[in-house]
Amino acid sequence: MTTTSLPAADSAARTAEQLRTAEQIRNDAARAAIFGRVAAAVTDISAPLGARGDAPRIEQPSPGRAQTVELFIENVVDYRATVVPIAPGKVGSAIAKALKAATSVVVPSGLDPAWTAGLPDGIRIVSDDHLDNAALDGVAAVVTAATVGVATTGTIVLDHGPDQGRRALSLVPDLHVCVVRASQVVHDVPEAVARLRSTVDQGASAGMPRPLTWISGPSATSDIELERVEGVHGPRTLHVILVQD
């Protein structure tokens, strides 16, 4: 075993810079050793890098738009989430209905203002103005848009753009109202992955990489006797408004 022990972090004798240098030296040595090992371990391999070609895209074809959207609804409902299909232009009223039991709702900065214009007075609308974790924990609900829906798995993907907000917003409140447009629903997972690639690439080249959150129903666990229970740390209620655009 080759362990290079680090200098103690609290060593008073060393300046932070010396420490960084020591850590740099250790890190470089470890890196070189690992690269050497993994190279030496595969000298029997003659296939060149990338010989397998592009990753294959193995997926089920969509039997048609209507069926794909129908399957999406079916699979989201299977996770015991609520799905409300609506006509475009009814988003505001659908959101108001979804929030009728909520006392407060946090709204991402880029959400269409029309969506929350018709909320009853009793609901406190909180904008995400550098809310800290505790403040966010005091908010009952969140409304977001979405990026992609996946029919075969009943999954909704958020890329946390302006109409979806930073990740904490759709995590800490207990009710997540998520507006998905039917045109965002793809049939199978590989198609979703292909669509999301551009988000990751554009983000990275612009110096602003985008995180992604894939959501399939409300928070759940099967850790107790493999019995599925909805509602642990994430939102215990997922309410999907499906806009038939």
Next chain:
Amino acid sequence: MTASSITPTVTPAVTPTVAKGLKVALFAACYNDTMWPGTPIAVVKLLERLGCRVEFPQRQTCCGQIFTNTGYAAEALPLVRGFVDTFAAYDAIVAPTGSCVGAIRHQHHDLAAAAGDVALTRAVDALTPKVYDLSEFLIDVLGVTDVGAYFPHRVTFHPTCHSIRVAGVGDRPQRLLQAVRGLTLVDLPHKEECCGFGGTFSLKNADVSIAMASDKARHVRETGAEVLVAGDNMCLMNMGSVLARQRAGVRVMHLAEVLASTEEDPA
């Protein structure tokens, strides 16, 4: 030759002769040869009844699986060579064991290749496609599902692990059993779960092995079957010995012996 004239629902008046004169080498497997001669005898009777000419090459011994699987690959290699020498000249080799057939198909090549013996590897590759489990030979080569057997008993069938997952015989044995006159086939709960034998596992990990065999015996008893059938005698020995110790009133029988059974010559 096909089995088109034979369907499982029609009882043939006479034993069908579907393979007139086909020359078949029997690989009995060393443990059948020594401990359960009734099984290879049944194969001979069955294949001859179906019109085959059966030969038993006397030089045969063991496929080597027990050595390979216990970590003694070096000891297995000469047996691979012996198997090839004994059977290379035959067009079809039939064995009443999914386990040995699986080992021949999946281990002989690797053993020869690992030893760097190119000639042996080639000989293995030429031979293994001609090696069949009994159920495969009957259905795929002879094209017969109803072999004209008569066995008026309540039977449950355990598909042994190596026969389904290594040799890949699929549901052929069940199809053969379903066509046996008088036989009632009862589905075995959790049938694809291992009986706990596993060769030397049954000695090295005897406690887990017995726990598995006890659960298997419980499932067998649940079926109310009088006879437990499988295509490998070692697995049958394991299950049968637990059932015997429990005085369960279930006897074990190799598939070949059921298929060989007739009204004139009952098993």
Next chain:
Amino acid sequence: MTTTYPSGPTSAPTSGPLQATTATFIGMPKFPKAAKEALANTQQRRNLAHATGVIRAKRAGVVAELPQWEDLRLAGAAAKDETMTHLAAYLEQLEANLVRNGAQVHWARDAAEACQIVVDIAAAKGVDEVVKVKSMATQEIELNEALEAAGIHAWETDLAELIVQLGHDRPSHILVPAIHRNRSEIREIFRREMHLVGRPAPDDLTDEPRRLAEAARLHLREKFLRAKVAVSGANFAIADTGTLVVVESEGNGRMCLTLPETLISVVGIEKVLPTWQDLGTFMQLLPRSSTGERMNPYTSMWTGVHPGDGPQEVHVVLIDNGRSHVLADPLGRQALRCIRCSACLNVCPVYERAGGHAYGSVYPGPIGAVLNPQLRGTASDVDKSLPFASTLCGACFEACPVRIDIPSLLVHLRAQVVDESGRKSAEAKAMKAMAWMMGDYRRLEKAQKAATLGGRLLKGRTIHTMPGPFAPWTSARDVPSPPTSSFRDWWKARNTDSTTEDQR
């Protein structure tokens, strides 16, 4: 920094160093001994039989939904093989993309080095606690123990890990570490322990899973909200984008990956996937194999630091810890394809009865039986015995989403154990003698004469006890008595008769 690495065939592979056995598992008994004790735990056997039965059925159902399942398995294996056989190139690409996106990359040759890196980062932040996402890599390096030794509490936030941690227990399953516990045991642990480390369990806590999950939610929420540092692993690290992926269910992962200011992810070097597009395969394979769902509730993907969103200091610790040793074995390296789904555990009849603790490692079940002896070598009692802890029934290979041929690897490792033992044991001598006997049919025939003589003496009586190495068999099983003549005898007699008939 760029590294040159050889390409094309040059020479036989050379192995990196083995993983050191961690303190918890030093001196573990052989598998059969530990398994025997586990078999006597009737509660655990019932819990395991129930839980593995449930998940087996769920997996079978969702796998059957995909007609392209076998193609997905092949693609999964091919993607991992591409990574493993060009690991240096993909690690370099991963590192470059991580750094470009603001992450700090650390390299750790072994567990001690990895722990020290994490401890130093946490200590530099001045914290006395971290929240943790369930991670096999951090279990493997025993990071919690290293953090505790440095005065930093590591709070496990996955429900099952919480149950294990509060119960001062060890995980026994990769996906559901508390699979060996049932609801009433869990309630007891929560009532007894929660108040010692934070918000107590509610007074009226019942053993309903829903109520137990709620108790965990309340207990952990204050920890999530105040934590400054989180530690995670990663299910996948995408080389061509620098994205890390955590697949989870409860939202504890999202909490840890999102709320704290600093995130440290400890990732095995085999977790790399070549391209983003490979996620299209693995996001189908993993959830269906693991929890038996079409998709797990939450998957988080992050690419370095996301300004204004989540941790603004992101560290990735890439660890070897024996993996380069496994990589050097041309057959054995397929074990590095493992995506820790635990499908092999759930279908294994040995695991179902022996439980996870008997495997003496954080990696139990069939994958543990091949991975541990490869990572740690076969010097210890437990590692020597693991390759034999299987009937070679093949259920694991059938279930494995990346087609790891576990039975063949077990056989391969058995040969390694036998070779290392010097073939001096009684077993080796018996095997040699038996191989000699099987080497010539005339010797086999002589042995058969002895056996059938025994059969004639026994006259079909059942043997109830046997001495020596066969004693374990007869503890619960009878032994069939040998027949009075072998098949060969029958064949010879018959052919002699027929020859006589022909001559007549």
